[in-house]
Amino acid sequence: MDTLYRKVEEALDTIRPYLEADGGNVEVIEITEDKTLRIELMGACKTCSMSHMTMRSGIEETIKRAVPEIKNIVSVGS
Numbered sequence: 864m865d866t867l868y869r870k871v872e873e874a875l876d877t878i879r880p881y882l883e884a885d886g887g888n889v890e891v892i893e894i895t896e897d898k899t900l901r902i903e904l905m906g907a908c909k910t911c912s913m914s915h916m917t918m919r920s921g922i923e924e925t926i927k928r929a930v931p932e933i934k935n936i937v938s939v940g941s
Contacts, residue, residue, distance in 0.1 A: 901937050
C-alpha cells in the first residue's frame with residue numbers, strides 16, 4: 864500500500880497549492896483494503912460552502928485520473 868499512498872499524495876500535491884491559496888488543505892486518513900481512499904478537508908476547505916464541489920471536481924477527478932486503482936473516495940470529518 865505504500866506505493867499507492869505515495870501516488871495519491873503526489874496527485875494531491877498537484878492541487879494543494881490551490882487549496883492552500885484559499886486557506887485549506889486535504890489530508891489522507893487511510894486507504895482501505897478495498898481501495899477506498901478516506902480523506903479529510905482541512906482549514907478553510909472544511910467549512911467552505913463550495914467544499915462539495917472542491918471534493919468532486921477537484922480532488923476526486925485528480926485522484927481518479929492519476930491513481931485509477933482507487934475505487935472510492937470518501938471525505939470524513941466534515
